[in-house]
Amino acid sequence: MTKIAVIGGGKIGEALIAGLVSGGVSAKDVHVSNRRAERGGELTEEYGIVDFTDNRQAIDGVDVVFLCVKPKDTTAVLAELSDTIDNNAEDTTVISMAAGVPLKSLEDVVSAGTPVVRVMPNTPMLVGRGMCAVSGGRFVSDAQLEQVCDLLDTVGDVVVVEENQMDAVTAMSGSSPAYLFLVAEAMIDGGVNLGLPRDLASRLAVSTLTGAAHMMLEGDLGPSELRANVCSPGGTTIAAVRALEESGIRAAFYRATQVCAQRSAEIGRMSAGSAGAGDDDED
Template sequence: MTTIAVLGGGKIGEALISGLIAAGTAPQSINVTNRRAERGQELRETYGIHDLTDNRQAVEGADVVFLCVKPKGIPALLTEIADTIDGNDVSTVVVSMAAGIPLAAMEDALVAGTPVVRVMPNTPMLVGKGMNAVAPGRFVNEEQLDVVARLLGSVGDVVNVAESDLDAVTAMSGSSPAYFFLVAEALIDAGVSLGLTRDVAQKLVTSSAAGAGAMLAESGIDPTTLRANVSSPAGTTVAALRELEESGIRGAFFRAAEACATRSAELGAPATPEK
């Protein structure tokens, strides 16, 4: 049985716990830490896991440790648990779910040789539809990487990438749910401007977005063909698409993705010492 520690029981941590248990992981094999004892009690009562407030205690004997805290909290957390992980009888794999902290920085904060995996998740993991891009560090072997991928598969899809690709991955999946939410918001507002009630407009847009996503994921047909299949010559859809193209929608997404990737790189760059 794989023993798992989840350090940080916020939304991402809880989504991971929920998915793991739904996939058959024994709740008794999961240790979760929180700064607030009340939150830990809530998770214990909901999922039957072990709730703790001591991170070092939580990682004792753990096969896999998921770091589900804000990026700014990662360095101190790694320093706190480094010696305990080094003292484990198993080769504990540390998995960071935080953006912007490079593998090298995390490996340097731990005892030499500790296997570290960096993951870029996205928020649809909260409903079991996440995309987790996984970049292994220098000391991770294939068996350990397979274990991490299996565990993450309980909350969505998993793809292995090079760490150098993670800034682009952030733009394509880490941040992209927000782009789709913005498009949905704009379409709902457009429906209201056409005279629909907001409730009706939201239902129409939400259902269409879910259906389009399912077609993309399940049909095996590329998006260009799917779009063309809806676009009758001189029809209503073509009229709308022409307006979107003339408004520069493709260029806007190119620029948005570039801005996102650039900002991701900035967040992951080492701080410049003050002169």
């Protein structure tokens, strides 16, 4: 069985652990390391995994290491792990989940030949519906990349992309659950504005978003056709769609995805220019 270490059991680290364990990975083969012992204790209690506060001990003898700390901490944490990675009997694959941090910055702080993979995950991993985009570094074999994809497959969908697509991927899947939560929130407020109780408005909005997502995933029709199909001539839905278009919904998404990708690129430049990426607290 593959032995796994997760460095940083925050939102993404926990989503990964939850997905791996519920996807059939044995909890005793999953190590987590945090600076705060209380956080490790919480994760152990919830998922039955093994917790550490020493990152080097956590990765001793493991096959893969997932780096789930903030982008500004990622290269420094990896540099601290380099000797232990070298001392592991088998090749240890390093997988960075950090937004913006390029493969080159990661490869620069470990010994030449260390297999490094960059992943852009998202938080729906917590419920086994994540989207992970994966790019392999210079020293990753096809078998190692496949092993990483197989592990991530337990927490949702996986796609292999070119590294130069990662900033756009961050805008499309890494950060986008937040856009959809915002859409849900706005719909709920719309319902409350119409006089519905908040819990009823919430149930209607969330259930509809979920149903629409399933139609896009499971049916043969794409979003444009699905939307056209529910817009009867002169009806209620086309009136609402027109109001959304006039309010700039499309322009808002063009702009949001563009600034998100730009921010990801900025974080990458900062991490390439120094050991840390400044004090920004970014996802």
